[in-house]
Amino acid sequence: xxxxxxxxxxxxxxxxSRRNFLTRAGAxxxxxxxxxxxxxxxxxxxxxxxxxxxxxxxxxxxxxxxxTRTLDPQSANELTVPMFLKVLYDxxxxxxxxxxxxxxxxxAKDWTVSADGLTYVFNLNPAIxxxxxxxxTADDLVFALQRHKNYKGNxxxxxxxxASVEKTGDMQVTLKLSVMNVDILNILTSPFVSIGYAAxxxxxxxxxxxGADKTDxxxxxxxxxxxxxxxxxxxxxTHGSQITMKRNPNYWGTPPPxxxxxxxxxxxxxxxxxxxxxxDAHIAVNMTPDLAAGLxxxxxxxxxxxxxxxxxxxxxxxxxxxxLAIPKNWEAVKYAIDYDGMALIYKGGGxxxxxxxxxxxxxxxxxxxxxxxxxxxxxxALQAAGNPDxxxxxxxxxxxxxxxxxxxxxxxxxxAADLQAIxxxxxxxxxxxxxxxxxxxxxxLEAALHYWGADYLGWTxxxxxxGPGGHVGGPRHGWQPEFSPESKQIAEMAAEAxxxxxxxxQNELCINAQRLMNDYSPMAFLFESNYQVAYRKDVIxxxxxxxxWFIDVGTxxxx
Amino acid sequence: xxxxxxxxxxxxxxxxxxxxxxxxxxxxxxxxDPVVAAIGQQAADHPAVxxxxxxxxxxxxxxxxQYLSYLANLLxxxxxxxxxSHRPVADDLxxxxxxxxxxxxxxxxxxxAISVPLGILxxxxxxxxxxxxxxxxxxxxxxxxxxxxxxxxxxxxxxRLGIAPAPGRLSTGVSPxxxxxxxxxxxxxxxxxxxxxxxAIAHLALPSLIMASWSIGLLTRITRTSMLSVLxxxxxxxxxxxxxxxxxxxxxxAWPNAQIPVVTIAGLAYGDLLTGAIxxxxxxxxPGIGHYAYKAAIFADFPAIMGVTLVFGVIYTLLNLxxxxxxxxxxPRVRTLMTVRQT
Numbered sequence: 001x002x003x004x005x006x007x008x009x010x011x012x013x014x015x016x017s018r019r020n021f022l023t024r025a026g027a028x029x030x031x032x033x034x035x036x037x038x039x040x041x042x043x044x045x046x047x048x049x050x051x052x053x054x055x056x057x058x059x060x061x062x063x064x065x066x067x068t069r070t071l072d073p074q075s076a077n078e079l080t081v082p083m084f085l086k087v088l089y090d091x092x093x094x095x096x097x098x099x100x101x102x103x104x105x106x107x108a109k110d111w112t113v114s115a116d117g118l119t120y121v122f123n124l125n126p127a128i129x130x131x132x133x134x135x136x137t138a139d140d141l142v143f144a145l146q147r148h149k150n151y152k153g154n155x156x157x158x159x160x161x162x163a164s165v166e167k168t169g170d171m172q173v174t175l176k177l178s179v180m181n182v183d184i185l186n187i188l189t190s191p192f193v194s195i196g197y198a199a200x201x202x203x204x205x206x207x208x209x210x211g212a213d214k215t216d217x218x219x220x221x222x223x224x225x226x227x228x229x230x231x232x233x234x235x236x237x238t239h240g241s242q243i244t245m246k247r248n249p250n251y252w253g254t255p256p257p258x259x260x261x262x263x264x265x266x267x268x269x270x271x272x273x274x275x276x277x278x279x280d281a282h283i284a285v286n287m288t289p290d291l292a293a294g295l296x297x298x299x300x301x302x303x304x305x306x307x308x309x310x311x312x313x314x315x316x317x318x319x320x321x322x323x324l325a326i327p328k329n330w331e332a333v334k335y336a337i338d339y340d341g342m343a344l345i346y347k348g349g350g351x352x353x354x355x356x357x358x359x360x361x362x363x364x365x366x367x368x369x370x371x372x373x374x375x376x377x378x379x380x381a382l383q384a385a386g387n388p389d390x391x392x393x394x395x396x397x398x399x400x401x402x403x404x405x406x407x408x409x410x411x412x413x414x415x416a417a418d419l420q421a422i423x424x425x426x427x428x429x430x431x432x433x434x435x436x437x438x439x440x441x442x443x444x445l446e447a448a449l450h451y452w453g454a455d456y457l458g459w460t461x462x463x464x465x466x467g468p469g470g471h472v473g474g475p476r477h478g479w480q481p482e483f484s485p486e487s488k489q490i491a492e493m494a495a496e497a498x499x500x501x502x503x504x505x506q507n508e509l510c511i512n513a514q515r516l517m518n519d520y521s522p523m524a525f526l527f528e529s530n531y532q533v534a535y536r537k538d539v540i541x542x543x544x545x546x547x548x549w550f551i552d553v554g555t556x557x558x559x
Numbered sequence: 560x561x562x563x564x565x566x567x568x569x570x571x572x573x574x575x576x577x578x579x580x581x582x583x584x585x586x587x588x589x590x591x592d593p594v595v596a597a598i599g600q601q602a603a604d605h606p607a608v609x610x611x612x613x614x615x616x617x618x619x620x621x622x623x624x625q626y627l628s629y630l631a632n633l634l635x636x637x638x639x640x641x642x643x644s645h646r647p648v649a650d651d652l653x654x655x656x657x658x659x660x661x662x663x664x665x666x667x668x669x670x671x672a673i674s675v676p677l678g679i680l681x682x683x684x685x686x687x688x689x690x691x692x693x694x695x696x697x698x699x700x701x702x703x704x705x706x707x708x709x710x711x712x713x714x715x716x717x718x719r720l721g722i723a724p725a726p727g728r729l730s731t732g733v734s735p736x737x738x739x740x741x742x743x744x745x746x747x748x749x750x751x752x753x754x755x756x757x758x759a760i761a762h763l764a765l766p767s768l769i770m771a772s773w774s775i776g777l778l779t780r781i782t783r784t785s786m787l788s789v790l791x792x793x794x795x796x797x798x799x800x801x802x803x804x805x806x807x808x809x810x811x812x813a814w815p816n817a818q819i820p821v822v823t824i825a826g827l828a829y830g831d832l833l834t835g836a837i838x839x840x841x842x843x844x845x846p847g848i849g850h851y852a853y854k855a856a857i858f859a860d861f862p863a864i865m866g867v868t869l870v871f872g873v874i875y876t877l878l879n880l881x882x883x884x885x886x887x888x889x890x891p892r893v894r895t896l897m898t899v900r901q902t
Contacts, residue, residue, distance in 0.1 A: 069643055152608050156602075213611040213614075214615075239654050240655060240846025241727065262732075264844075268841055434591040435591050441603055
């Protein structure tokens with residue numbers, strides 16, 4: 001029999017000892033690290049520049065790309081896009097600094113309102129110039145507003161109450177409403193109603209004519225070119241990567257203290273924080289409560305908390321479950337929830353709400369009047385409803401969703417646990433977000449956890465919408481004014497408030513409607529989410545914030 | 560072999576056609592209304608806005624008409640416009656695919672360069688400490704979740720040690736090179752921008768390494784197994800008897816006979832890498848096809864879903880063909896068989 005040589009022998013003259021193996025492995029790791037460092041040193045890239053008197057050339061903002069689809073202001077309707085549009089374009093009016101309770105001039109230097117609240121005459125500011133040095137005129141304003149309406153984009157409904165927009169002078173525009181809209185000025189602050197240089201837009205396929213939804217072809221061009229009068233000009237949008245902007249050389253206002261701004265798309269919030277800590281970003285927009293809390297004590301980093309005006313709520317459909325058709329059971333649900341305990345989940349990422357209009361918005365119910373957990377009252381309500389031992393329903397929620405920066409799953413489990421404690425069995429049904437939205441909007445669900453993001457900063461985006469027969473109150477919850485005398489009363493108060501120009505009268509109606517809704521509606525408003533933005537204190541002195549556009553880099557001041 | 564390749568390419572057409580039918584039917588069967596995904600709650604209650612949206616995206620047509628329209632456009636090279644991105648799907652794929660090709664190619668090259676020698680070494684030193692160490696390390700690479708590895712690696716090498724660059728394809732302030740292939744490494748070399756090339760490579764290194772942890776584990780283990788099945792064959796004994804050095808026996812005789820399964824697995828692994836690793840892309844800020852496919856799915860972007868499905872189909876089909884052709888190149892017996900079948 002032929003013997004086979006042992007394969008382990010003969011290949012290597014010297015066996016590989018443990019010491020040799022570890023030495024070689026360590027050398028390999030060190031070599032790789034050195035190579036990486038060398039490559040990084042070769043890189044011509046820049047990192048965030050420190051302060052200490054040095055001029056900052058480029059502001060870097062780490063932000064989630066999110067649902068950014070287009071930079072065409074009349075076509076857009078997403079959460080993150082207003083931040084970009086705000087610094088590329090101006091609007092007719094705006095909010096001052098970080099306040100949003102009062103509208104101030106922007107493109108319009110002043111305006112008058114007719115006694116019946118149906119006619120607004122705006123006089124334009126002659127100092128406003130577009131990026132190309134051309135002055136902003138009535139033609140540009142009329143074009144923008146008409147295109148916004150006729151393009152039938154996602155926010156064209158903002159102009160539901162607008163009957164006509166007319167040029168009544170080279171620098172004057174008259175807006176006529178078909179029905180009174182007490183929030184029309186608030187709506188006009190929206191970056192989705194931005195004003196661009198009409199001539200260039202037309203050259204590139206934009207049209208404001210009826211049928212623009214079929215004939216307008218400018219959107220793709222506007223995704224790579226801006227035509228506004230804002231402090232910055234769009235340089236490039238690299239999809240999935242970043243948006244870069246350069247300072248507008250013809251800006252009519254105070255120019256920003258830096259030449260460029262880069263909005264760097266970073267999906268993971270922890271990575272955003274890392275970029276900030278390393279100095280590769282100056283602002284990180286999407287901090288979670290835990291990340292924000294972890295930055296406390298860091299002397300170089302500050303955290304701003306911005307109310308989003310978006311809130312999470314538990315909605316009960318009055319027709320899809322026999323128990324949820326009984327108002328006393330709504331009361332039981334609302335008073336069983338531990339809102340204070342829920343605050344431990346969202347921490348700085350949320351705050352209490354008094355009623356359907358979030359704090360900070362005109363006519364909001366004071367937070368002190370909010371619903372608080374009251375198990376005794378909840379059980380008494382169950383008794384009065386005729387089901388003292390409780391009942392059950394299916395609670396659907398979007399499994400992959402965030403309420404602001406709070407995981408929907410955490411809130412759903414909290415709600416279910418609270419209800420369980422008094423005998424109400426909420427069977428959780430997590431589904432993909434788009435499926436949940438589809439079913440919710442079709443009014444197919446027994447109950448849902450949902451999130452409302454403000455479309456504009458006005459109370460009419462809340463009370464009438466959630467009231468009986470409103471866009472949300474009606475089809476999503478099956479709650480109509482004829483459901484009961486109380487429902488009718490709420491609907492009437494909301495409608496009357498929309499017809500009341502007098503602030504005091506408006507306020508009284510809104511407050512009373514919200515009090516009644518707290519007692520008598522198939523909705524439990526859980527919390528308003530906050531955005532938490534972190535920034536380098538050694539670079540940035542101040543940032544103006546707003547619930548719609550988060551931060552305004554155009555007015556950011558440096559140390 | 561050429562005829563074989565041509566025949567396989569022709570057969571790809573009905574395959575892709577079938578994929579479009581399946582992708583269309585499945586995506587329409589999802590309980591999701593793209594209107595809901597695309598427009599706000601209040602906009603969704605405005606019939607004019609909804610009607611304009613449906614007409615803009617062809618969603619007001621009957622399903623068969625939608626499919627036939629899509630097919631007719633596809634035959635002219637038009638993959639439609641993404642509902643989410645508002646751009647031609649072809650443009651989106653052209654933007655996102657090169658980033659993934661770059662990452663996947665770097666990963667597979669890194670994996671092959673590491674795993675083949677490691678696997679061979681482990682096979683040769685079977686049962687020893689080297690073999691044990693290699694098997695343990697590769698097991699960890701295969702078992703560890705990539706997203707966790709990515710976060711830990713970024714934390715250590717970027718945040719704490721500062722030796723890895725920030726996530727993204729290039730450093731902030733570095734402009735991408737003029738687009739030729741869309742791969743920054745290739746385009747920067749072609750454009751003579753060596754600084755940009757270095758920056759691009761530096762940004763590729765860590766994400767490639769993380770993704771390679773899985774493919775290295777896979778390829779090393781298959782290399783080891785394949786080598787073990789060959790190392791005791793008689794023809795190696797013959798080679799030694801004829802006086803061949805052990806290194807020559809391993810590399811010239813054993814390895815060529817062991818590499819076929821490795822090539823197969825490498826092809827499959829490359830296909831997996833090319834179809835994107837959404838979590839790694841997310842963490843490293845890598846705008847690749849996984850990222851795009853994920854958004855297409857959650858936003859019910861039908862044209863993008865169809866486009867991605869087609870691209871993935873082409874990738875796997877071409878990779879399978881490449882692997883089959885590689886068999887012919889590597890193994891003369893297979894080459895002969897291909898030729899015989901054609902005649």
